[in-house]
Amino acid sequence: MTTPHQPGAPVASSGPAPKPIAGAATTKATPSAKGLAGARAAGKTPLLEFIGVGQSFPEPDGGMTEVLHDITFSSDRPETICVLGPSGCGKSTVLRMVSGMYDRYVPMPSKGECRVQGKKVTGPHDKVLTVFQKPTLKAWLSVRGNVALPFKAGLWGAKVSPEERDQRVDNILKAVGLHEAAQLKPRQLSGGMQQRVSLAARLVLRPPILCMDEPFSALDPQTREEMQELCLRVWAQSPCLALFVTHDVSEAVRIADRILVLSTRPATLLMDVTVPAPKPRTAEWLRSSECRDLEQLIIRRIREAATRPGGVINVDV
Ligand SMILES: Nc1ncnc2c1ncn2[C@@H]1O[C@H](COP(=O)(O)OP(=O)(O)OP(=O)(O)O)[C@@H](O)[C@H]1O
Ligand SMILES: [Mg+2]
Known part of the structure; x- marks a missing residue:
C-alpha cells in the first residue's frame, strides 16, 4: 500500500486529483511538523530533521533569491530517501545543509534549522558523508x-x-x-x-547518513543498474540513512524507501511518499501497474509544479 510517510495538515489543491495507485488508501501528504513532534514524543531523537527550512541567496544586484521555502521532514531510521525535483530547485542545497558544508558563499539556512541526531548543523561534522556525481x-x-x-x-x-x-x-x-x-x-x-x-x-x-548527489547520472544504463543493485546490497548489510538525489524517477522507485519531491523555486516539499513494495524490488513489481502509477504520479507532480512555481498541491496516493 502506498502511504505518505508523514501525514500532515491539508494544503491547497491545484489541478485534478491524481488517479489513486491500485489498492492504495487516499490520504493527503504534505510536509509535516506532526511527524517531528511524534518522533520526539516517542522519546526517539530523529536521525535527521528539517524544520521549516528556508534558504535565500544574495543576488549580484543586492536582492535575495528564495530557493527553499519551509521544508519540513524527518527520518528516525536508516532508510533510503530519494530527492527528486526540477533542475535548479535546490536539491544539492538540501544535501549541503545536511553535511554542513557552509562557507561565505553558502550560508546557513535563512529560516528554520537542519538537525542531525538532534543537533543543529552549523558546520562540517562526522555524521554525514557525500558521494558526488564525479568520483x-x-x-x-x-x-x-x-x-x-x-x-x-x-x-x-x-x-x-x-x-x-x-x-x-x-x-x-x-x-x-x-x-x-x-x-x-x-x-x-x-x-x-x-x-x-x-x-x-x-x-x-x-556514516549514519550518506548523501549521494546524482551519483550515477554519468554512468551508462547497465552500469547504473549494477550500481543501484550494489547500493541495495550494501545498505541491506550496513544500514544507513541515504539521502539520494536523482532526476531519474525509475531509479527512485527502484531504490527508495521514501521519495521526496520538490517544486520549482522557491522549492516547497510537494510529496513525501513511501514506496509500497519491499526491497529488493522484483522485476514483476517494477513492471506492475502500481509501480507505473507511482512513477506517473511523481512525473505529473513535477510537471504541474513546473507550470505553477511554488504551488503546493494535494498528494492523493
Ligand atoms: N552559493 C550560492 N549562491 C547563490 N546562489 C546559489 C548558491 N548555491 C545555489 N544557488 C542557487 O540555488 C538554486 C538551487 O541550486 P542547487 O544546486 O541546490 O539546485 P539543484 O536542484 O541541485 O539543481 P540540479 O538539478 O541542476 O543539480 C540554483 O538556482 C542556484 O543557482
Ligand atoms: Mg544539484
Whole structure:
C-alpha cells in the first residue's frame, strides 16, 4: 500500500486529483511538523530533521533569491530517501545543509534549522558523508589507498586502530566487488569502478547518513543498474540513512524507501511518499501497474509544479 510517510495538515489543491495507485488508501501528504513532534514524543531523537527550512541567496544586484521555502521532514531510521525535483530547485542545497558544508558563499539556512541526531548543523561534522556525481579520487593512490584515505582526514582519523582500519577496508572492497582491483590506480578503472571506489571510501567510515548527489547520472544504463543493485546490497548489510538525489524517477522507485519531491523555486516539499513494495524490488513489481502509477504520479507532480512555481498541491496516493 502506498502511504505518505508523514501525514500532515491539508494544503491547497491545484489541478485534478491524481488517479489513486491500485489498492492504495487516499490520504493527503504534505510536509509535516506532526511527524517531528511524534518522533520526539516517542522519546526517539530523529536521525535527521528539517524544520521549516528556508534558504535565500544574495543576488549580484543586492536582492535575495528564495530557493527553499519551509521544508519540513524527518527520518528516525536508516532508510533510503530519494530527492527528486526540477533542475535548479535546490536539491544539492538540501544535501549541503545536511553535511554542513557552509562557507561565505553558502550560508546557513535563512529560516528554520537542519538537525542531525538532534543537533543543529552549523558546520562540517562526522555524521554525514557525500558521494558526488564525479568520483573524487586521488590519482596517485591505489584503489586501496583511496578507500583507506578518509581515515587520515581530520574529522575521523584518530578513532580507528590500524588493524580495524585494514579490516574495514578489506570488507568494503569485497562488498563493492573491488578486492581484486585493490592495487590498481584510478586511471586503470572504468567510470563505474571509479564511482564504486568513491562509494567505498565513504561507506568504510560507516556514516549514519550518506548523501549521494546524482551519483550515477554519468554512468551508462547497465552500469547504473549494477550500481543501484550494489547500493541495495550494501545498505541491506550496513544500514544507513541515504539521502539520494536523482532526476531519474525509475531509479527512485527502484531504490527508495521514501521519495521526496520538490517544486520549482522557491522549492516547497510537494510529496513525501513511501514506496509500497519491499526491497529488493522484483522485476514483476517494477513492471506492475502500481509501480507505473507511482512513477506517473511523481512525473505529473513535477510537471504541474513546473507550470505553477511554488504551488503546493494535494498528494492523493
Ligand atoms: N552559493 C550560492 N549562491 C547563490 N546562489 C546559489 C548558491 N548555491 C545555489 N544557488 C542557487 O540555488 C538554486 C538551487 O541550486 P542547487 O544546486 O541546490 O539546485 P539543484 O536542484 O541541485 O539543481 P540540479 O538539478 O541542476 O543539480 C540554483 O538556482 C542556484 O543557482
Ligand atoms: Mg544539484
